[in-house]
Amino acid sequence: MPPTAQKLVDYQHRSLDIFIRRVQTIEQYVDDATALKAALAHLFINMTMCTQSTKFNDARLQLIVKLNSAPIRYGMSQQWDEILREAIPTIDEHDHYHLALVYGLRARIAYDRVYRQQAHDWGKIALQHARQTGDAKLISEMAQTLGNILIYHFGAHQEAFNVMKESEAIIRDLNTPVPFTLYITWVHAMRFMGNIHQARALSEKIADKFLKPQMSTNEWLIILNTRGIIRWSDGAYALAEPDLIEVAQIYEQRQELAAASGAYGNLGLCYWSWSKFPQAKTIYQKALKLSQEAGDVQREMKICGNLGLVYLSQGRFDLAEAYIREHIHRAEALGAEREAKRGRGNLAQLNLFRGRLN
Template identity: 25%
Template sequence: MIAASLLAHDEREKWTHAFGDHLAERLRWLAGYVNEHRRQPAQLKPYADSLITLIRQASPYPSLAQPVVNLILALHPLPERWGYWTAWEEVLQTGADIAASHAWQQQQAELLAYRAQLLWSCYRCEKAVTVGRRALSVAEAAGAVRPLGIAGGALVNSSGVLGQVAAAEELLADLLLKTAVLRPTAIEADYDAAMLALENSQALLLRQQGRQNEAIAATQRMVQRVAGKTHISPYQLGDIYVEQSTMLWAGGHYQTAVHALQTAIALFEQVEDTAAAVFARGNLGLVYWSMARYDLAEQGMQQCAAYCEQVNARWRLVNEIGNLAVVYLGQGKLRRALHYAHRHLDLAQRTGHTREVSRAKLNRGAILVYLGEYETARQELEESLARVTGEGRQELIASVQLDLSLCYAGLGQHEAAYDMAQQAYTRAMEMSFPGLSIIALRTLALHGPPEGCIQHLQQALSLARQHGRLSDEAGCLFSLARLATDKKEQARCWQQATQLLQKMGATAWLDGRSPDNPPFLALML
């Protein structure tokens, strides 16, 4: 019995060593293979499950620590781009733990930074803050510029979303200084990666503060930074164009935003990044929504929502459901819009997506206004106004103020309605957000003597035509028809507006309406 037991133990040790040697060889070979084929990720994608399984098998072996970490770093960010968000987050944490146990600060900082960035991209902001702070601490100790910028960017973005705007601004300024200090000794690719992350954060903060032109300029600097550089991957370049398109959209440059997104989609398809391409099409749908091209908007958003359900990307699905709610509002399909707003809120609450919960309640309140359920809408919108004010989200503050103005008017509180509209207009004039200025003018045109109202509407109409906002153009024409004292002028405005609704696929707004009782089309950013 003793001899047999010893023999079994010896055999187990030999098998363990042999298995470890086999894993080590596979890890080393795979790291080289991945690095060799990074520019052809389609050749690697079929092996994603096997690669993640191998890393999990090898990670408990101390002797395999270095090849495991090397393979993780070689693979990143490919599994994330392939839709392995949860599994890859776990792998990144495993790699960071291994690096920490061997005091490999550079690798630990990188892996933590990538995890923080992944968490931010999935809108898990509270967790991104926790991981980002840890990554930043290790990166500073190691003097590592790439993880400093990437972790810092995730931390700034998440803090801003959580309403800590002043702290985010202060942190960003500090990170830009620290990055500048590290620049002389940094590899160009690492410095560029850091600066792209921080410039993106800068653009997001500027947009949150309503400084649209500066936000657009920040993303333009990102495009200029990567021009002609061979170390910039199609993934990185595509992401830059997506971010640029968001700022262009917010600034009312819709056709340019469409072009930026189409460029991004082409780059993502070039490297078979299905998720990024589909998500970009969802973003394209939002631009088309602002242009009142509702058929194209719905098509892109529905495609994105279906993909999200297929791959269980609930963090993105909640966003698309919310966007579809406002598409149906734009079409005048109010009950369908309300159904999607309820679905949006339910999904946001179940996923713990705080920002989307806020947006869902805001949208639901706005839809209730157009359904004439003013008292219920008032409670929802007043709570929303307090919430977005606390978050410092300038464009949303003005948007909710305008919805509340309509609500107060519906309740007969005309003085409060005018005051709220005036506050929103003043805020809009401080921002470079044409869409907001247009809907503020449309709301102000509901108050005061006809001459002033017509002047507001003509100004809004000119802006709407300048920026290609068909819904606002039609809305201005309907309001001008309501104010017209000449029947021919009234008929002209009514005809032009109804033709626009037919073009937009939004004729539901005409139900029960006439030139003497035209609809008030929804106010939408």
């Protein structure tokens, strides 16, 4: 017998009550990937059974605030993006805090999927809303999000630098301390602009001032990772190595597989630049496996290219060509124009080496 209309309504109301209770307790799982995935699996199913109402919309928004970026970190981006997308029309147009948060998260997901223009557009919207909140932390986070998109998807290093400078000025006008996170993307913009010594000085200053045992693990990892990357970029490989190893191992222990893949990728770059090719190969293979487990197609694509360069450096040209061509193929499929161009440059270098040595 099909349920009566009243029974269906009662069931939907009970589902909503369960959903609200689960949202209130979900925060306890934020740093436990296995537990969070299990809890969210039930919660996502529960959401589909709820009545659409103001109470539901408020609880969903509370869920987004409580978890923030956790589902992205643990490889649940697609389901999370659906929740974010459906939440936007229910948020008041003057609620700049929540609009900034939701658009910023959508921009990060689009960035990971290499949806360049979407990421850029949503990142700009997020920063516009954040700047109207007077919340220094939120302004810094959204400036970082847009800055990373400009740097890594568009090569617009100066524009990213300008975004950081403008955001710093806005925060200073609030008579509020500037969060160190704003300077993280600032450092990377300087690095890509060729100001590596200035970037190194700033990253060391950030670490000396903010790297404290009592700080959160996430903040610790952000500072340590940046310092390691900048030290590697400045040729200080022996100093960079322990930073990058610690970051990669912690991310892996926390089951943040995409972040661990990226961190091992940075360590591989350090070894490759250091001419430690066997270590670079081993680390890149680990990074590739983690990116596949995480479903991170962007990192998987980049690591293929980096592995190709390692094999090229070892004179193993057939393997180098296979990985470089895979890098180009994946980059073109994703619409990652800068990566495809880098891959074609590496292929030209391979052909040049073969021409010289054959």
